[in-house]
Amino acid sequence: MLKIINIHEAKTHLSQLINQALAGEQIVIAKAGKPLVQLSLYQSEKPKKRKGGQLQGLIHIHIDFDAPLPDNILKSFLGESE
Numbered sequence: 001m002l003k004i005i006n007i008h009e010a011k012t013h014l015s016q017l018i019n020q021a022l023a024g025e026q027i028v029i030a031k032a033g034k035p036l037v038q039l040s041l042y043q044s045e046k047p048k049k050r051k052g053g054q055l056q057g058l059i060h061i062h063i064d065f066d067a068p069l070p071d072n073i074l075k076s077f078l079g080e081s082e
Contacts, residue, residue: 004028004035 003025010017010029017027017039027039068074075081 002026002028004030006033007031007036010039 003020005013005017005027007029010027021027021039021041024041028035029037029039069077
């Protein structure tokens with residue numbers, strides 16, 4: 001059932017309108033008789049399932065990317081002076 005109410009009435013009876021929307025009623029809020037917005041039940045979006053492999057062949061990691069750092073750089077990261 002579609003129910004059209006004015007803004008003042010909506011502000012006054014918001015809790016009741018929310019309960020009606022939860023019960024499945026369509027609530028339209030109007031100003032000077034002109035419909036502006038619809039109060040409806042919030043539907044959360046389900047997260048999209050992640051899929052890997054889109055960058056396969058586009059990214060190349062050097063073979064020694066995890067090799068130990070040179071001593072002077074390692075000391076800088078640790079806050080030690082040379």
